[in-house]
Amino acid sequence: MVEPVPARNVLGGDLADCGRDPVTGFFRDGCCNTADEDVGSHTVCAVVTERFLEFSKQAGNDLSTPRPEWGFDGLRPGDGWCVCASRWLEAAVAGAAAPVRLAATHERALEIVPLSMLRTHALDSDN
Numbered sequence: 001m002v003e004p005v006p007a008r009n010v011l012g013g014d015l016a017d018c019g020r021d022p023v024t025g026f027f028r029d030g031c032c033n034t035a036d037e038d039v040g041s042h043t044v045c046a047v048v049t050e051r052f053l054e055f056s057k058q059a060g061n062d063l064s065t066p067r068p069e070w071g072f073d074g075l076r077p078g079d080g081w082c083v084c085a086s087r088w089l090e091a092a093v094a095g096a097a098a099p100v101r102l103a104a105t106h107e108r109a110l111e112i113v114p115l116s117m118l119r120t121h122a123l124d125s126d127n
Contacts (some may be wrong), residue, residue, distance in 0.1 A: 001111060006034055007031060007106065008103065008106070009102060009103050009105055009106065009107060009109045010102050010105045010106070010107050010110055010115055010118060011067055011102055011103060011124075012107070013031065013102065013103065014093075015031055015033065015081075015106060016031075016045075016101065016103040016104040017030045017031055017104060018030060018031055018043075018045035018080045018081065018101060018104040018105075019058075019080030019081055019082070021079075022073060022075070022079065022081075024080060024081045024082045025042065025082045026038040026040075026042045026082065031082075031104065031106075032044065032045050032082035032104060032105060032106040032107050032109075033040060033106065034058050034106050036101060040084040040086075040087075041085045041086065041108060041109065041111070042082040042083065042084055042085075042103050043082065043084075043085050043105060043106035043107075043109035043112075043114065044082065044083050044084070044085050044088040044100055044106075044109050044118070045080060045081075045082055045100055045101040045104035045105045046080070046081055046082075046083045046088060046097075046098035046099065046100055046101075047056050047078060047079070047080055047081075047098055047099045047100070047101065048063065048075050048077060048078070048079050048080075048081050048083075049077050049098050049099070050077045051096045051098075052091055052097065052098035053075060053077070053094050055089060055090070055091045055094060055096035055098075056083075058066065059087065059090065059091075061084075061087065063075045063081065064076070075088050080104070083098070083119060085108075085109045085111070085112035085113050086112055087124055088100070088101070088109075089112060089113045089117070090114060092113075092117055092121065097121045098121070099121050099122070099123045100118055100121050100122055100123065101117050101122075101124055102118060102119070102122045102123075102124040104117060105122055
């Protein structure tokens, strides 16, 4: 079994949960934990919006359509989901960024997304 990279968030603290209904994360543990095998870097904890879901669908990753064969009910606006850092950045540049939870965003997201950009879209009160 692949072990996740130590779980620290972009603020330097312990990584908080991102979403458990539906259960998110590369490891489906509710957190944006990651490992070298996570080539998509599912490290940004986004609270998805209709605009973000539509952007992601148009970019080739349909997160809103149920896929029962994968046990996936599809996301709805307001769901917390660990998204690929590069896709989140792409959405942000296009004006479709979903809000983020900094405490639940893995520090490895900073390899792709500047902290200043994450802070601009942060939901956390102590960002």
